[in-house]
Amino acid sequence: MQNPFETEERKAFRETVARFVAAEIKPHVDEWDEAGDVPWEIHEKAGALGYFGFGVEEQYGGLGFDDAFMRAAATEEMSKCGAGGVVAALGGRLISIGVIQLLGSDEIKARSLPDIVSGRKGSSLGVTEPSGGSDVANLQTRATRDGNHFLLNGSKTFITGGVKSDFYVIAARTGGEGLSGISLFFVDKDTPGFSVTPIDHKMGWWCSDTATLYFDDARVPAENMMGEEDRGFIAVMNNFNLERVALIAQALGMSKVCLEESIRWAQERQTFGKRLIEHQVIRHKIADMSARIDAVEAYLNQICWLVNEAEMPTAEISKAKFFATKSLEFCASEAMQILGGAGYLRGNPVERMYREVKVVAIGGGSEEIMRDLAVRQMGL
Numbered sequence: 001m002q003n004p005f006e007t008e009e010r011k012a013f014r015e016t017v018a019r020f021v022a023a024e025i026k027p028h029v030d031e032w033d034e035a036g037d038v039p040w041e042i043h044e045k046a047g048a049l050g051y052f053g054f055g056v057e058e059q060y061g062g063l064g065f066d067d068a069f070m071r072a073a074a075t076e077e078m079s080k081c082g083a084g085g086v087v088a089a090l091g092g093r094l095i096s097i098g099v100i101q102l103l104g105s106d107e108i109k110a111r112s113l114p115d116i117v118s119g120r121k122g123s124s125l126g127v128t129e130p131s132g133g134s135d136v137a138n139l140q141t142r143a144t145r146d147g148n149h150f151l152l153n154g155s156k157t158f159i160t161g162g163v164k165s166d167f168y169v170i171a172a173r174t175g176g177e178g179l180s181g182i183s184l185f186f187v188d189k190d191t192p193g194f195s196v197t198p199i200d201h202k203m204g205w206w207c208s209d210t211a212t213l214y215f216d217d218a219r220v221p222a223e224n225m226m227g228e229e230d231r232g233f234i235a236v237m238n239n240f241n242l243e244r245v246a247l248i249a250q251a252l253g254m255s256k257v258c259l260e261e262s263i264r265w266a267q268e269r270q271t272f273g274k275r276l277i278e279h280q281v282i283r284h285k286i287a288d289m290s291a292r293i294d295a296v297e298a299y300l301n302q303i304c305w306l307v308n309e310a311e312m313p314t315a316e317i318s319k320a321k322f323f324a325t326k327s328l329e330f331c332a333s334e335a336m337q338i339l340g341g342a343g344y345l346r347g348n349p350v351e352r353m354y355r356e357v358k359v360v361a362i363g364g365g366s367e368e369i370m371r372d373l374a375v376r377q378m379g380l
């Protein structure tokens with residue numbers, strides 16, 4: 001669908017990412033997913049394209065500008081590789097980069113961002129805890145002042161990139177109960193008292209590492225607190241908004257894979273003496289998928305325009321996120337029906353998309369939480 005906000009620069013960037021995905025990623029995703037890993041050189045190649053540089057100052061290796069359309073296009077094109085694990089493995093660092101750029105000290109930015117943005121090193125954001133992820137205001141990991149340090153105690157789980165990252169942004173409680181007692185900390189991998197274990201056997205995102213992080217009197221320098229003490233909740237919520245825009249773009253890219261695979265198969269496969277594409281029921285499925293994809297794309301474009309206008313359309317982002325993941329669920333299910341048994345086999349992109357619907361529908365704010373937030377934004 002034509003984007004009324006398209007520019008030459010945006011088009012060129014999208015095409016650059018699309019070429020990179022087609023040449024260097026798509027041919028290998030089955031192998032990487034089965035192996036549970038994306039070669040690190042791919043992180044560095046993505047970094048060289050500017051994939052991680054939006055909103056980061058040039059002195060720290062960033063692009064020196066931001067553009068919501070380019071960010072969304074990059075994620076959508078990456079998602080077209082057909083393996084969400086690749087998108088997560090590479091893009092996991094994106095949800096911490098913005099916090100570091102916005103709230104990190106000059107010293108922290110100088111020693112971490114050039115390595116993260118170039119893809120040489122990874123970074124992770126730790127908000128979710130074993131006791132729950134939706135109720136962020138109730139998080140339990142505690143940071144207690146001890147001279148020039150804070151001692152962190154508690155744990156984080158489901159942390160994308162957590163095994164391989166060198167740097168972590170961690171939300172911890174410094175004050176009383178509720179949303180006004182949370183602060184953010186920059187934590188180095190070799191911090192005494194900090195350890196990591198991998199989470200294996202995920203339903204999808206096999207080539208992306210996911211970790212549980214443990215803090216046992218982890219000694220973090222006081223200057224590693226990012227932003228104001230007890231004011232971290234707002235920063236986490238603002239950061240979630242940008243993560244959700246990326247997840248909408250991911251759902252869009254995945255939905256397009258489902259549609260393209262369906263059309264390809266329906267044009268080849270013969271049943272009852274004619275091609276599947278000639279059966280009206282199948283034609284209607286394709287029309288329904290295409291209409292939902294158009295709606296998500298138009299919604300995403302409008303949201304990107306608002307983000308660029310320095311507005312944070314929280315209500316629209318919340319609604320678009322659950323709308324996009326519900327659309328993806330529909331597209332993955334219909335694609336599976338169109339492919340029949342062939343779609344059920346490992347190595348088929350539709351089989352993987354079907355397994356990876358739920359992580360996009362739950363991660364970064366579940367469909368239930370998004371609906372709740374949307375209605376609250378309506379003042380109800």
Ligand SMILES: Cc1cc2nc3c(=O)[nH]c(=O)nc-3n(C[C@H](O)[C@H](O)[C@H](O)COP(=O)(O)OP(=O)(O)OC[C@H]3O[C@@H](n4cnc5c(N)ncnc54)[C@H](O)[C@@H]3O)c2cc1C
Pocket residue numbers: 092124125126127128131132133134135157158159160161202205210359362363364365366367368369
């Ligand atoms: C592969 C993967 C990668 C992830 N990466 C990260 C990461 O990098 N960093 C990070 O911090 N987190 C990460 N997460 C965590 C993710 O953000 C959480 O899973 C998500 O926020 C939901 O939290 P939860 O799983 O604890 O579910 P819970 O909060 O326990 O909720 C369980 C279910 O109940 C529903 N629910 C909860 N409250 C309500 C309510 N009030 N009304 C109605 N329904 C409700 C939820 O929608 C959900 O369906 C990741 C998760 C996965 C699976």
